[in-house]
Amino acid sequence: MFEYVAYTLLKIICVVLPLLGMVAYAVLVERKVSAFIQDRVGPNRVGPGGILQPLADGFKFLLKEDYTPDHVRKVYFWLAPAIAMIPSLLTIAVIPFGSNLGRQKMVIADLNVGILYTFGIVSLGVYGIVLAGYAANSKYPFLGGIRSSAQMISYEIAMGMSVIPVFMIIGSLRLSDVIAYQAQNGWLALPFMSPNQTASTYLLWPFTLLSFAIFIVAAFAETNRLPFDLPESETELVGGYHTEYSSLKFGLFFMGEYAAMIAISAMMVVLFLGGWTLPISGWYEPARTPLMGVAHIAVFLLKLALLMLLFIWVRWMLPRFRYDQLMDLGWRRFIPVALANIVATALVLWFRSA
Amino acid sequence: MIVQRRKLSFWERLYLPAIIGGFKVTLRHFFRKKVTMQYPEEKWTVPPGYRGAPYLVKNPEGRTKCVSCQLCEFVCPPKAIRITPPGPPGAPEVGNVEKAPKEFEIDMLRCIFCGYCQEVCPEEAIFLMKDYSLTGETRKELIYNKEKLLALGGIHHDKIRKWEKKAAEAIEQGMRP
Numbered sequence: 036m037f038e039y040v041a042y043t044l045l046k047i048i049c050v051v052l053p054l055l056g057m058v059a060y061a062v063l064v065e066r067k068v069s070a071f072i073q074d075r076v077g078p079n080r081v082g083p084g085g086i087l088q089p090l091a092d093g094f095k096f097l098l099k100e101d102y103t104p105d106h107v108r109k110v111y112f113w114l115a116p117a118i119a120m121i122p123s124l125l126t127i128a129v130i131p132f133g134s135n136l137g138r139q140k141m142v143i144a145d146l147n148v149g150i151l152y153t154f155g156i157v158s159l160g161v162y163g164i165v166l167a168g169y170a171a172n173s174k175y176p177f178l179g180g181i182r183s184s185a186q187m188i189s190y191e192i193a194m195g196m197s198v199i200p201v202f203m204i205i206g207s208l209r210l211s212d213v214i215a216y217q218a219q220n221g222w223l224a225l226p227f228m229s230p231n232q233t234a235s236t237y238l239l240w241p242f243t244l245l246s247f248a249i250f251i252v253a254a255f256a257e258t259n260r261l262p263f264d265l266p267e268s269e270t271e272l273v274g275g276y277h278t279e280y281s282s283l284k285f286g287l288f289f290m291g292e293y294a295a296m297i298a299i300s301a302m303m304v305v306l307f308l309g310g311w312t313l314p315i316s317g318w319y320e321p322a323r324t325p326l327m328g329v330a331h332i333a334v335f336l337l338k339l340a341l342l343m344l345l346f347i348w349v350r351w352m353l354p355r356f357r358y359d360q361l362m363d364l365g366w367r368r369f370i371p372v373a374l375a376n377i378v379a380t381a382l383v384l385w386f387r388s389a
Numbered sequence: 390m391i392v393q394r395r396k397l398s399f400w401e402r403l404y405l406p407a408i409i410g411g412f413k414v415t416l417r418h419f420f421r422k423k424v425t426m427q428y429p430e431e432k433w434t435v436p437p438g439y440r441g442a443p444y445l446v447k448n449p450e451g452r453t454k455c456v457s458c459q460l461c462e463f464v465c466p467p468k469a470i471r472i473t474p475p476g477p478p479g480a481p482e483v484g485n486v487e488k489a490p491k492e493f494e495i496d497m498l499r500c501i502f503c504g505y506c507q508e509v510c511p512e513e514a515i516f517l518m519k520d521y522s523l524t525g526e527t528r529k530e531l532i533y534n535k536e537k538l539l540a541l542g543g544i545h546h547d548k549i550r551k552w553e554k555k556a557a558e559a560i561e562q563g564m565r566p
Contacts (some may be wrong), residue, residue: 072415076425352411 046143050127051160058293059089065347066078073349088127094335096286104171104279111170116287118281119163123294125156130301131211133332134321141311141332142211149210150202153302154195157257160295161187164259164266164276169287171279179275183266183357185268186256189365194253197246198374199379201306204239214310218319221249222309232312238387244378247307249369254299256365259292260346265360270355300342308342313334377380435519440504442520443495445535446513448550454514454537457490461506463513469499470506493535497523513547555559 063078063085070077078085105114110304129149134142146152161184168180202221203209205216223227223243226236256263267275304310311331312319322328356364400406426433435441448454450497457474506515518541525531533541 068419071419071423074418074421074424076423076427210441348412352415354407 042139046139047128050143051124053177053309055125055293056125056167056291056299057297058290059298061293061343061347062092062289063088064344065350067345068347069351070334072348084186088191093286096283098291099282101282101284104173105173107279108170108172111166112279113284114164115167115170115242116291117133117163118166118286119160119291120158120287120294121277122156122163123291123298126153126298128299129153129210130298130305131214131310132335133328134300134323136325136328140211145209145211147207147209149296150208150306152196154191157295157299158187158191160257161290163288163291167276167280168266171276173279175272175274175278176276179266179268179272179278183259183276185261186259186265186365188360189362190253190256193365193369193373194257196370196377197249197253198306199377200242200246201371201385204243210305211309213306213357214309214312217309220314224307225309227287228366230319239380239383242376242383243307245376247303249373250303250307252364253369254303255346255349256361258299258346260296261350262356264350265361267359268355296343296346299341300339301335303342304338308338326337346366435521438515439519439521442458442497442502442523442541443504443506443515443538444501444520445515445538446492446542446545446550447539448477449538449544449546451544453489453543454512455493456512456514457493457565458488458511460511464505464509465489466503466560468502469496471493471496479533490535493538495533495538496513497533498528498566513545513549513553516545518528518542 064089067077067085078088080085081091103109128143129146129152131140131142131145135141164181164183164187168176168178168183169328173178203212204223205213207213207216208367217223219229219231221236224247226240226243229236255261259266265275266278269275272278277285280288311334312333318331318334434525445453445455457472457476459472459474462470462472471492471494472490473492474488474490476491502517504517507517522539
């Protein structure tokens with residue numbers, strides 16, 4: 036029992052601290068990528084090539100005046116940044132980020148309802164933003180909060196429905212089972228990444244690919260990234276829900292956004308891109324040596340980094356959706372398509388078993 | 390006026406071509422040569438005729454050209470120039486013997502680099518040069534005095550050489566030893 040608690044605490048520390056580091060460096064990557072896309076150089080003054088820029092940013096957030104406007108609702112104003120940050124950190128708890136090191140499984144909590152837990156926690160993320168909009172007690176944050184509540188709730192439905200086919204195919208809600216299935220039968224989004232090819236994986240490919248497409252778009256909406264950054268939309272709402280925030284409280288919203296991106300990217304890696312597996316012999320079964328365990332973690336992080344790069348890249352590529360277009364896309368396109376996808380997958384699975 | 394919106398085809402409404410086009414454009418720009426100039430390390434070449442900070446100049450013999458007529462002080466729109474007139478007597482060989490500034494100050498914090506002083510100067514003694522970023526830690530540091538202005542201005546090689554001609558003429562007519 037003691038051993039279990041000690042190892043879990045150790046795992047929490049070893050996950051959360053690097054996660055915060057990744058958040059800091061995701062900001063740097065965002066700034067660099069945006070600069071390169073716009074023919075600029077980007078931050079390059081702090082450290083060689085700007086590599087220490089996150090440190091400078093962090094200190095700046097820390098040293099700025101933490102200003103609380105007179106007209107805000109104080110309790111919620113203080114509560115909102117924390118609520119925006121915490122869900123993304125909690126989501127990481129169920130993500131299997133590697134196979135095993137020694138006898139320890141590389142996941143903080145291997146819940147048998149992993150995905151339900153994730154969706155439950157991700158839904159909490161909306162409270163941070165809505166509360167921030169409400170607490171600020173002024174018009175722009177208020178509009179941002181209203182927009183985010185409608186947007187995140189509607190896209191959560193599409194997101195939830197898009198993963199149902201995945202679990203119908205696999206037959207388990209435990210995320211380590213999802214990875215075990217993908218290790219044998221090919222990644223759900225890319226079935227050819229598989230050690231032993233079977234016809235049945237290709238049979239289901241169109242449905243899993245559609246699931247992946249809906250999930251990734253919903254993930255963009257869920258993390259308030261462009262083209263769906265309506266709660267924030269600097270050009271219309273000043274800063275959206277965090278207009279009235281400064282200093283470290285603003286920093287928490289900022290970090291929360293990137294932590295949410297990392298969390299949702301990790302979900303996508305686990306659900307559709309095979310987690311820590313690679314279709315090379317030895318790389319798709321749980322590690323027997325510690326070195327292999329580390330290699331598996333590296334594979335997971337590599338896939339995560341590529342997805343993060345996609346998130347960042349898209350932001351500098353697509354213009355923002357109009358609000359009615361966003362709602363239209365969510366309710367009149369994705370939800371029916373996701374529903375049809377569930378039915379179609381069920382039919383295919385039924386015919387296959389019959 | 391009603392703007393007729395073009396009906397989009399199914400392929401266009403699918404939004405995928407726009408996404409692919411976006412990837413292409415951003416990828417092209419990603420590897421393009423960057424346009425940023427690394428300012429303090431590399432600087433742009435100042436074009437001729439640029440109006441930077443005004444400095445005083447000397448003639449090729451090393452004599453201060455300014456005769457402290459105070460026209461620049463008078464014309465200066467932000468009143469950045471202050472001249473204290475009775476300066477030390479100049480060399481007797483040249484014409485403007487009786488006039489030189491005792492002190493000549495330009496407050497660079499007030500100066501708007503308009504160039505009126507250069508335009509109005511009858512002696513061509515003050516020029517707007519190429520310096521555009523003047524820095525200092527106190528306000529006092531940015532009030533440039535005569536020595537500093539002359540040092541920064543250097544020697545002006547002009548073709549007219551008004552006083553030398555006048556001196557030569559005077560000697561010719563026996564007005565001057």
